[in-house]
Amino acid sequence: MLKSYLNENKAFVEKNIEKYLSELTYPKEISEGMKYSILNGGKRIRPILLFMILELLGEKKELGIPSAVALEMIHSYSLVHDDLPALDNDDYRRGKLTTHKKFGEAEGILIGDALLTHAFNILSEKNKGLIDSDKIVEIIGKTSSYSGINGMIGGQLVDIKSEGKIVDLNTLKYIHENKTGKLLKLPIEIACIIGDASNEVRKNLEEYADLLGLAFQIKDDILDIEGDFESLGKPIGSDIELKKSTYPSLIGLEESKKLLSEIVLRAKSKILDNFDKKDSKNLVKLAEYIANRNK
Structure with missing residues (x-):
């Protein structure tokens, strides 16, 4: 069952996030803010994608722990800064006060900065002894670029x-x-680096990642119209309020839903046509999960 797989790996990555963050204690406002920002109910899709690809390539998911934690730190930093008054000006994230509302605006900026910069410390230091140094360098380069x-x-x-x-x-x-897709593509590329994937395998998985990222964003656009605060943990209609361009605003809600279905079908086909069905079943189910999620 995909649900149990997601829950198991969500708990696994959060255990390691807590482990790495426990090493940070001072200044307290920053260390506590980092924990508050990252351990607040995220889906952990990015690290789980990394683990899925490692397993597909026959590698142990433990090899991806530092990269998985770093990915979540970078993702969380982007959300902390997105919520700031100068950007989206949101008061709630996943049903809780946003970081700057909880700790203060200046503190929120610095907490986001700390998450981003510490992610690269984790990539460089915690990967030592797990993977080769040339792979660490490649992962850091790809992460900074994306x-x-x-x-x-x-x-x-x-x-x-x-x-x-x-x-x-x-x-x-x-x-x-770029805003959404690159950080969903990154865990797949990192897993391919760790697992020495062939060029053909990388190409197919990267194409799957591109489709997954697009599906994720279109679904986000749809949920901003049809979702609810209880499920999403944040106000609905913020895209409309900020007059953002979205797929529904450009092609309409029904066409966006149709496009989402087409993209998910293409993502599933990309996996089913190129990989063993048993080994890749979770990647197929993940595409369906993204299309059907309510938060």
């Missing part, structure tokens, strides 16, 4: 600059591929 101007940050800026404007589908695609 979380920076050539990835998440680039997508976030174009997203901000597009507020209140009518953008074309190519611009929207750029926003989604």
Whole structure:
């Protein structure tokens, strides 16, 4: 069952997040803020994807622990900063006060900074003895690229600059591929680096990751219209309030749902056509889960 697999691996990565964060104690406002921000009910899709690919490649998931924790730190930092008044100005995240509302705005900025920078400390220090040094360097390079101007940050800026404007589908695609897609593609690429995947295997898995990232964002766009605070843990309609370009705003809600179904079908086919069905069944189910989630 996918649900039990997700729950088991969610608990596994959170145990290791707590372990690494327990090493940080001072300044207390920063260490406590980091724990508050990252241990607040996230789905842990990114580290779970990393574990899934490692298992597909016949590797132990323990080899991916430092990278999995670092991924969640980078993802959490992006959410902390997204919630700030200068960006989305949100008061709640997953049903709890956002970090800057809990600790203060200046503290929120620094907590986000600490999550980002400590992620690279984990990648460089905690991977020693687990994987080869050349793989560590490659992982750090890929992570910095995908979380920076050539990835998440680039997508976030174009997203901000597009507020209140009518953008074309190519611009929207750029926003989604970079703001959301790159950090969903990253765990798959990291697992391929650790597991010495062939070029053909990498290509197929990266194409699956691209489709998964797009499906994830389209579903987010739909949930911002059809979701509810109890499930999402944050106000509904923020995209409309901020006049953000989304798939529903450009092509309509029903067409967005149809596109989501098509993308998920393509993602499933990419796996089923290229990998053993037994070994890759969770990747197929994950695509379905993303399309059917309510938060």
